[in-house]
Amino acid sequence: MAAPPGMSSLPVITGLGFITSIGNDRPTVLRSLRELRHGFEPMEFFGNPNLPVKVAGTIKGFAFPTANWRDWTWPDKFAVDRELLRGLAPHGVYALCALQQALTDAGLEAAALTDGATGLFCASAGSPLLLGHFLDQMHATRGERGNPMGIVSSIAGTLNFNLAAHYKITGAVCGFVSACASSSHALGYAMDEIRLGRQQRMLVVGAEDMTAESIIAFSSLRALSHNPDPVTASRPFDVRRDGFVGTGGAVALIVEDAALARQRGAHIYAELAGWGQAGDGHSVAASHPEGAGLREAMRRALADARVNAAEIDYVNAHATSTVAGDRSEALALHGVFTANHAKPRISSTKALTGHGLSLAGAMEAAFCALAIEEQFIPGAAHLEETDPVCAGLDLPRTSLDEAPRLVLNNSSGFGGSNVCHVLRRPS
Amino acid sequence: MSSPVSPSVTQLPAASEQEARIKHLPAEARAAFQRFQTGGDTAGLDPVIFAILQDFIPLAPAVPLHEQPGTTRLIDELGFDSLSITEVVFFTEDLFGITITNEEIIQVRTLDDLRGFIHRKVAVRAKR
Structure with missing residues (x-):
């Protein structure tokens, strides 16, 4: 009903x-x-x-x-x-x-x-x-x-x-x-x-x-x-x-x-607490150099979910392993989290899957739901020498047995489309 | 101004191309088609026709097509739709190098209609 x-x-x-x-x-x-x-x-x-x-x-x-x-x-x-x-x-x-x-x-x-x-x-x-x-x-x-x-x-x-x-x-x-x-x-x-x-x-x-x-x-x-x-x-x-x-x-x-x-007695993996989107207004193919659109999309998703940056336990980053895109997202993450003295765990599961293009956002939302359900945080695989632009971001090298309550899922696409979801452990 | 376009797809393809086209059909159908290619045996083409229909029918029938009465209707009883009929028509045209118009195919309602129609078309083609 x-x-x-x-x-x-x-x-x-x-x-x-x-x-x-x-x-x-x-x-x-x-x-x-x-x-x-x-x-x-x-x-x-x-x-x-x-x-x-x-x-x-x-x-x-x-x-x-x-x-x-x-x-x-x-x-x-x-x-x-x-x-x-x-x-x-x-x-x-x-x-x-x-x-x-x-x-x-x-x-x-x-x-x-x-x-x-x-x-x-x-x-x-x-x-x-x-x-x-x-x-x-x-x-x-x-x-x-x-x-x-x-x-x-x-x-x-x-x-x-x-x-x-x-x-x-x-x-x-x-x-x-x-x-x-x-x-x-x-x-x-x-x-x-x-x-x-x-x-x-x-x-x-x-x-x-x-x-x-x-x-x-x-x-x-x-x-x-x-x-x-x-x-x-x-x-x-x-x-x-x-x-x-x-x-x-x-x-x-x-x-x-x-x-x-x-x-109907269905099992609930996670609540979908909110989402937000924002455009870069910048380039047909390249990310905004400062991650402006993604930063705003994250803020809007947090506002929609009525949560503060400091409440987010884990961010599944969009980061695809490109030089410019990852840098742009790192700056956006600093703008939302570091600037607010928040330090969620962050990883990009594309280190394991590769980039699924149109599939990526749904795939990673499903991973976030699994992380909430199974009470763990996927690690930042294959990360050996962290880009200095990420200084201050928490990128765990291994998966962690920590139960995230609130998770943010980031996605970015051509034309500067940025979309973020907030998932929450079922109440 | 449009330039004249000669029919290209009704040219009979090379034998090797034809063999590749029917490689997924049952052995009986492939053998019947080979007899048609080498000896012009149009009378023995039924296994080919049934195999093509079986290949494009949306849902496999409970009774094999070659055991169904000739009066069985393609759309109402066998579940063919306009898309699968079009697939059958295109495949048949390319395989036998014949042309089937919409006006002709719309008259084909039953298994016997289709068999008779293809036999006549192929026989005309074979005489050329």
């Missing part, structure tokens, strides 16, 4: 599903976060040994060697119908598997999602692999041929098109496109749907392909690490960082009105 008019409902997380480089189920992901096990493997993109990018956050158990779904494989434990497969991109397969997990985790049957009280917000950049394939086919046949599912399987929005139809969602359905802040936007606006009483339950899904087409596109931006060592290629906040390591996968979160969750 939603809160009475005038009262805000409280959104809570009741289910999680993971298809990530550090695990395809909750226990494996949890172990990876606790023990700082990374998900990287050597990778030769496009079969080209001359490319300087040598490492990726691979998704184990899945393979998408061509654009033809007949060549795709995934773990047997997941059900992917032919009817659905024809409209999916590789990351759609990841997303379906993650959502199946999350629904099971939340104790929900598919039949419970169809009454209009459940909505679906998704985020991905679409599928460069499939889009390129279909455009090649269009050019080769001078427009005489096309796959009828070409559009719905490849463009940004493919996740919400497919999952909404498959699960017969009649509530709010939308896709979010703000690059690496996309699924953070999806989660933030999902919180609002609950708080405004428009929906009682939201499915939030972030996903990306893990293909050369998706990742190497960032090489021309000089955003990718050239470090061939999987153990050190992704090292946010380290002075020797040289770019991010790409990954894909999918994460699904089930967000419900707390009253409904309690009424």
